[in-house]
Amino acid sequence: MKKKLLMAGSIVLLSLGLMACSNDNAKVDSKNVKTSSEQQTLHVAALESAYGKDMWTKVVDAYEAANPKVKVELTVDKNLEEVISPNMKAGNYPDVVLLGTGRKLALPETMIKDNALEDITSVLDKKVYGEDAKVKDKLIPGFTDTLVTNPYNNGKTYLAPMFYSPTGLFYNAGLLKEKGWEVPTTWDEMWALGDKAKAEGIALFTYPTTGYFDAFFYSLLFEVGGPDFYNKAMRFEDGIWETPEATKVFEIVGKLAKYTEKTTVANGNDKDFTKNQQLILDNKALFMPNGTWVVGEMKDAPRADGFEWGMTALPAIEKGGDRYAFTFFEQMWVPSAAKNKDGAKDFLTYVYSDEAAAIFAEAGAIQPIEGISSKLTGDNKLFYSIYDNGAKAGMGGFAATDAVEGVSMADTLFGTVNSIVSGDKTVKDWQKAVEKVSDQLRPALK
Amino acid sequence: MNKKKERRFFIFVCTAPALILLSLFILVPTVEVFRMSLYKWGGFSNNQVFVGLENFRKLWNDLNFFRSLQNSILLIVVVTLFTMVLSVLFATLLSREKLKGNNFFRIIFYIPNILSIVVIAGIFSAVYDPSTGLLNNLLAVFKLESLQKMWLGDQKIAIYSIGGALVWQAVGYYMVMYMSSMASIPESFYEASSLEGAGRITQFFSITLPLIWNNIRTTLTFFIISTINLSFLLVQAMTGGGPDGSTEVFLSYMYKQAYTNSSYGYGMAIGVVIFLFSFALSAIISQVTKREVLEY
Numbered sequence: 001m002k003k004k005l006l007m008a009g010s011i012v013l014l015s016l017g018l019m020a021c022s023n024d025n026a027k028v029d030s031k032n033v034k035t036s037s038e039q040q041t042l043h044v045a046a047l048e049s050a051y052g053k054d055m056w057t058k059v060v061d062a063y064e065a066a067n068p069k070v071k072v073e074l075t076v077d078k079n080l081e082e083v084i085s086p087n088m089k090a091g092n093y094p095d096v097v098l099l100g101t102g103r104k105l106a107l108p109e110t111m112i113k114d115n116a117l118e119d120i121t122s123v124l125d126k127k128v129y130g131e132d133a134k135v136k137d138k139l140i141p142g143f144t145d146t147l148v149t150n151p152y153n154n155g156k157t158y159l160a161p162m163f164y165s166p167t168g169l170f171y172n173a174g175l176l177k178e179k180g181w182e183v184p185t186t187w188d189e190m191w192a193l194g195d196k197a198k199a200e201g202i203a204l205f206t207y208p209t210t211g212y213f214d215a216f217f218y219s220l221l222f223e224v225g226g227p228d229f230y231n232k233a234m235r236f237e238d239g240i241w242e243t244p245e246a247t248k249v250f251e252i253v254g255k256l257a258k259y260t261e262k263t264t265v266a267n268g269n270d271k272d273f274t275k276n277q278q279l280i281l282d283n284k285a286l287f288m289p290n291g292t293w294v295v296g297e298m299k300d301a302p303r304a305d306g307f308e309w310g311m312t313a314l315p316a317i318e319k320g321g322d323r324y325a326f327t328f329f330e331q332m333w334v335p336s337a338a339k340n341k342d343g344a345k346d347f348l349t350y351v352y353s354d355e356a357a358a359i360f361a362e363a364g365a366i367q368p369i370e371g372i373s374s375k376l377t378g379d380n381k382l383f384y385s386i387y388d389n390g391a392k393a394g395m396g397g398f399a400a401t402d403a404v405e406g407v408s409m410a411d412t413l414f415g416t417v418n419s420i421v422s423g424d425k426t427v428k429d430w431q432k433a434v435e436k437v438s439d440q441l442r443p444a445l446k
Numbered sequence: 447m448n449k450k451k452e453r454r455f456f457i458f459v460c461t462a463p464a465l466i467l468l469s470l471f472i473l474v475p476t477v478e479v480f481r482m483s484l485y486k487w488g489g490f491s492n493n494q495v496f497v498g499l500e501n502f503r504k505l506w507n508d509l510n511f512f513r514s515l516q517n518s519i520l521l522i523v524v525v526t527l528f529t530m531v532l533s534v535l536f537a538t539l540l541s542r543e544k545l546k547g548n549n550f551f552r553i554i555f556y557i558p559n560i561l562s563i564v565v566i567a568g569i570f571s572a573v574y575d576p577s578t579g580l581l582n583n584l585l586a587v588f589k590l591e592s593l594q595k596m597w598l599g600d601q602k603i604a605i606y607s608i609g610g611a612l613v614w615q616a617v618g619y620y621m622v623m624y625m626s627s628m629a630s631i632p633e634s635f636y637e638a639s640s641l642e643g644a645g646r647i648t649q650f651f652s653i654t655l656p657l658i659w660n661n662i663r664t665t666l667t668f669f670i671i672s673t674i675n676l677s678f679l680l681v682q683a684m685t686g687g688g689p690d691g692s693t694e695v696f697l698s699y700m701y702k703q704a705y706t707n708s709s710y711g712y713g714m715a716i717g718v719v720i721f722l723f724s725f726a727l728s729a730i731i732s733q734v735t736k737r738e739v740l741e742y
Contacts, residue, residue, distance in 0.1 A: 088490060104686075110708040114491035210688075263576040266599025269686045272571055403488055405501065405712035406508040406703065411691070418689035424601050425690075 038069075042343040045075040045084050045094035047330070050293035051163070055363035059356050063347065066130055066355075070343060081105040093335040096344035098162060100330035101148060101397065102214060104270070108159065108333060112151045112400045112446075117158040118334040118341055120348060124157060129350035138352050140368045142395060147234055148331065151400035152446045159331035160348055163365040166311070166386050166393070167215040168325040169287040170294055172280055173310030183312050185323070187252060190315045194259040197286055203261035206285035208273035213253075213414040214397070215326035216289040219314045220249045222324040222394045235399045236442040241435040248317070254427035257420045261285040265418050274298070281307060291328050292383045296364055311383050313391035325391040329368060401444040412437045479721070482714040489710035501715035510691060511716065514699035515723075517605050521677050521695065522727075524609045526669040529616045530662070536617065537624035538650060542636075552625075555618035563615075563676060567683035570611040574598050598685055601692035608680055608693055612673065620665055627661040628654060632742060656740055663735045667728045674724055696720050 046056050053076050060072045077083045080099055085107065087093075101108045111117050124136040124144060136144070143149065143161040150157055176183060179200075184190040194204035207213065221230045225245040233240050240246060261284060267275040277294060279285040281303040295309055313325040332351065334344045350356055357367040364380065366372055373384045387393055398409055413434050419425035483501055487494040505511055536555060540548055558566065573580045574597035582594045597607040635653050644652065678697035681687055687694040687702065694702075696716065704713025 104706055106706045106708065110488050110490060113708045114488040114493055116488075116491045210690075263596065263599065265689050266574075266576045266596040269598075269684070269688050271567065271684060271686075272575075275575070403486070403708040403712075405504045405707070405709045406510060408707055415688070415690050419601065422596075422599065422601060422689065424692075 040070045040340060040343050041073060042070050042096070042340055042347060043073045043075070043094045043338075044096050044098075044347065045080060046098040047080045047100070048076045048078045049330075050296045051360075051363045051365040052296075055360055055365060058359045059351070062355055062359065063129075063350055066350070067346070070347075072347075081107045088335070088337075091337070093337045093339070095338040095340045096332060096334050096347055098330060098332045100162075101159075102211075104211075108331065109400070110403075111333070111335065112158070113403050116336050118336045118338065118344075119156050119158060120160060120334055120345065121155075121157045123160065123345050123348050126345070126349050128353050129346055130355070131353055135349050135352055138369045140370055142393070143329065143368045146396040147399050148329070148395070148397050153235075153399060159333045160351075161368050162330045162332050162351065163360065164327055164329035164368045165292040165366065166325045166383055166391075167219075167289065167291045167328050168311050168313050168386060168391070170280060170290045171287050171310045171312070172283060172304065172307050174306035174308040175283050175286075175304070176310070177308075178306060183310070184315045186319055186321070187315045187317060191255065191259075193286070198259075202283060203279070203285040204259035204287065205256050206261040206264045206276050206279045206288045207268065207417070208276050208288065208290065209268045209270065210414045210417045211410075212289045213417055214410070215291070215328055216314070217249070217253075217413065218394055218397070219324040219326045220252060221246075222326075222392070223314060223317050223322055224248050226322075227394075230394065230396075234396060236401075236438040236445065238439070238442065239435070241431060241438055247431065250427050250431045253417065254420055254430075257417070260421045265422050268418060274301070277301075292380065293364070295379050309379055309382075311386060313386060323391050324394045325386050326394045329395075400446045401441045402446065404440055404444050407437055407440045409434075409437050409441060476721075479714050479717050482711055483718045485711040485714075486709075487711045488708040489704065494711075497711070501712045502719075504712065505715055505719065510694070511696070511699060513691065514694040514696045517693065518674065518677065518695045518697075520605060521609050521612065522670055522673045524606070525612045525616065525673050525677075526666070528609075528613045529620055529669065530665070532613070533617045533620035534624055534655075534662075537621045537628055538654060540621070541625050541628045542646070542650075542654070552622070555621055557618065558615040559619040561615070563679040564683050566611055566615050567680055570607075570614075571598070571684060574607055599689060601689055604685065604689065604693045608677065608684065611680055611684070612676055615676070616669075616672065620668075623665060624658055624661060627658045631657050635742070656737075657742065659735075659737055660739055663732065666731050666735065670724055670728055670731070674720070 044056075044060065048056075056074060056076045060074050064070060064072055075083060075094065080097075081103070082105070084094055084097070085105075099108055101112075108117075124139075125134060127134055128138055139161070143164070144157050147153060149159045149161055151159070171183070181193060181196065182189070184193050190204070197204055207216075218230065221233055225233075225243075229240075229243075229245055233246070261276075261279055264276050264279075264285075267273065274297070277288065277290070277298055278301060280288055281298060281301055283304045292311075313323040316323045332348060334341055334348070338344055351360075352367060352369055357369055357372065360367055361372070361375065366376070366380065366384065373381075373388075376384055416425060416430045416433065420427060420430060484496060484498060485494045486497045486500070536551075539545065540552060545551070561569075572578075576582060576594075576596050576599065579597070581597060585591065585593050595603060598604050631654065635657075636649055639649055639653060674695075674697060677695045678701070681693050681695055681698045682701075685693045687698050697720065700713050700716035700720065703709045703716060
């Protein structure tokens with residue numbers, strides 16, 4: 001009997017041990033916080049993008065050297081959401097996260113909808129770590145006035161702008177030179193070039209996935225109606241998607257769909273999108289919407305002889321009209337539930353220091369700080385000079401809303417492009433659907 | 447009396463760990479799914495709002511959900527039908543006919559089953575590639591250019607392309623299952639029937655099929671569950687639900703709503719519908735296919 005009791009006891013203990021694991025973790029964490037007065041632990045989580053992983057290790061090393069009181073725990077991963085989300089659900093938040101909006105898993109968007117981000121407006125008035133200049137004086141003007149950084153449109157900043165990149169149409173400059181074709185400056189010239197290229201068996205257009213249409217669409221909205229129109233569209237104003245300006249945008253994309261390379265839709269998913277990018281390298285298509293990271297992403301891919309990256313702003317609606325190259329940037333944010341928010345804010349100032357910016361720039365990641373474009377070299381010098389050559393910069397994105405079940409502007413506005421190219425939907429139906437989604441999102445505006 | 451008590455205590459102690467684990471990791475989460483389906487919640491904050499059956503009302507009007515439901519049902523029907531016919535056929539061939547390289551084929555058919563679904567997605571992306579893919583180039587070799595398709599780009603056939611990959615990976619597994627029950631059918635039945643003049647096809651329908659019927663019934667439930675699960679994985683890895691939602695299945699739609707549209711509660715409502723749907727379907731199929739079990 002005694003033996004059996006003993007066995008029963010041990011089994012119960014084992015089961016309890018299993019359940020107790022989570023409690024142990026919590027204890028360890030609370031210890032960390034207690035010791036924070038002497039030695040701080042700062043948990044930094046960053047997305048491993050086309051710029052690679054090393055720059056983060058280097059920046060963190062440099063920060064630890066500059067600030068010996070801080071011990072940084074770094075998490076860098078290509079699927080960052082999947083790595084940090086389970087811990088976040090269990091209450092263990094990273095202190096500061098580099099992860100931009102517009103990704104499939106939409107983690108920052110969810111945090112915005114849930115009001116779960118820390119207000120970091122005060123960081124702008126702080127001095128850059130180790131320097132005398134304030135953060136706001138170092139940043140290029142405009143970056144903290146967008147719906148991306150101030151999602152609630154209340155003058156408060158919740159997301160700090162990081163690594164910016166002009167987006168536009170990428171092409172093989174070598175091919176255009178060889179054929180004697182001019183880079184089109186208006187959409188009419190674009191269609192004319194499309195017909196010329198078609199005669200030689202080259203498609204005018206391709207796109208990696210429909211997700212790349214965000215910057216493309218935003219630029220078109222700017223070109224067609226200016227900043228005021230753009231902001232109305234981003235704030236879901238009633239009837240805005242049915243105005244003549246919006247109709248023009250839909251018509252241009254509808255016409256472009258007819259000039260799109262025929263295998264684009266089949267490969268337009270997260271797994272095969274590089275096959276679409278390869279079309280440019282192989283001279284099978286002329287233009288694709290993309291960002292400067294594509295150069296790094298395709299650096300090992302085979303290419304046609306004489307290949308040379310070129311990038312242009314979107315063609316203007318009419319001769320002499322504005323041309324836009326949308327500025328895409330990533331963001332860094334602090335969850336409200338983070339344990340070491342002060343440490344996180346200090347680190348946020350450090351990422352704009354000359355030291356950090358130089359480390360990032362070495363990997364091709366360009367911080368939005370004044371005077372950085374004069375320090376660029378190689379392909380980047382060409383890309384970032386697009387604004388010096390007359391293109392205007394657009395920034396921002398759709399205003400934040402509460403979650404509306406089963407309704408997604410990205411799916412309706414960008415995802416439908418696949419159906420337009422394959423002919424499964426008409427441009428008219430598409431336009432109607434976008435206006436309907438806009439109607440559904442308006443009441444949910446934050 | 448004391449002995450009886452002791453015995454009961456012993457049984458309790460032996461089953462306790464399993465029961466604790468079962469309730470902790472299966473019952474509690476399932477109940478939690480049902481509870482969360484009544485809330486509006488983004489997934490992270492403490493801001494959970496009770497909305498009653500509102501999520502289900504929205505679901506009823508969500509055309510995208512119905513499209514994903516349609517795709518799932520289509521896959522369950524098509525994949526089950528093709529996989530079952532092919533695997534019964536191969537199982538019969540390999541266990542009844544004296545073929546050369548019997549064991550070799552058995553291994554070849556089974557290999558897809560040990561591959562991870564991501565590898566299968568990679569293989570089939572290569573097979574379906576419009577310009578360099580195996581399928582379109584094979585059609586070109588046989589001068590069948592008119593049949594060449596954008597296998598993953600054409601919205602009308604993309605879901606069938608996913609189905610093709612699912613059938614390919616499942617055939618071997620079910621074939622082995624059917625072979626094992628065919629092996630237990632006594633050889634004398636076949637000998638007796640052939641003396642009475644029964645051909646191979648009569649033998650198959652009068653002896654083999656009735657005697658493995660119970661096994662087929664069991665596998666039907668497996669077909670439903672595995673098609674629902676694997677179609678999600680394959681869609682995630684291959685098309686992401688595209689082009690324009692045409693290959694979305696209900697689990698991928700649930701994932702999309704719960705994790706990318708910040709509507710966790712809505713996602714759980716979809717989860718509840720899937721849960722009830724798969725239970726009901728399995729029960730119906732099990733009832734419909736009920737036959738007297740033949741003993742031998």
